Amino acid sequence: MECGSKKSVTSTDMLKVICSEFVRLENGTSSCSGRVEVKSNHLWVSVCEDNFDQRDAEVVCRELGCGAPLVLQGALYGDVQAQMWPKEFHCEGSESALIDCGSSGSNRNTCSPDRTVGLTCSEPNDVRLVGGTSHCTGRLEMKYQGDWRPVDGTYWNRKSSSVVCRQLDCGSAVSTEMTSDFTHEPVWLIHAFCVGSESSVRECGTKQSFTSTNRLEVLCSAAHVTSNVITTTVTVVLLVMLFIIIIIIILYRLRVNRKASRGQSVGEMTAEMVSINSLEQEAEEVNLMSSLTSLVSGRQ
Structure with missing residues (x-):
């Protein structure tokens, strides 16, 4: 059986593959791209781009089960010297099939090879x-x-x-x-x-x-690449946090030493030491988290 591009329809409990018998996309990289051809008197003929516009493209992409049109360009999928479709399409854009669109006669019975319609539809998000x-x-x-x-x-x-x-x-x-x-x-x-x-x-x-x-x-x-990027990002953030905490600890120690040399009270120095010990403990926790993250990354 000769037919154009495939699409699916429902029966009682089965999804069957049938064919669009009026339009197809030929010589493309997938069923959603190619040179626009329509059937006329049992023959597939090309369409001149002067007789085909964006709304017509939307209908063709929908009829073939594809996404929205991406590229509409003459000779995009090869030149042809074959017979051309003699009418101009007048789709509104909402039709489910190209054959449902209106059309009018055209004076263009021939079309230069670089003017045959090439159409690329987006792949369906299915x-x-x-x-x-x-x-x-x-x-x-x-x-x-x-x-x-x-x-x-x-x-x-x-x-x-x-x-x-x-x-x-x-x-x-x-x-x-x-x-x-x-x-x-x-x-x-x-x-x-x-x-x-x-x-x-x-x-x-x-x-x-x-x-x-x-x-x-x-x-x-x-998926592996995404997981590794996330793990690496988390590890870098933890290391940066650890570096910042270490710098703060060093600055605190320098400050305590300066105050001690100036005769600061024991109570004030004790409070400073408590703050330093707290920061050191936080640094150890961050270091542990970084180590665990690296270990998990290594296992992956």
């Missing part, structure tokens, strides 16, 4: 990792039509996790683990068999509504 120490580690959840659910990873591979990490700008996948929380709740059962080069998981899998206790935990490489 995956997240929750419950971890950062957004780069935790339980994998996916969203469809506003519904966030955990993912059952029964039909999941390691390369699919790598796609998730890259989609979240979290580097590569370090580990993937199936867990169970012993409570049945709605999940997405994902049949994902990515090869690793996809820009989003939805390009290499299908979703099925399911009830399960299984959960998928993913750890991305950027």
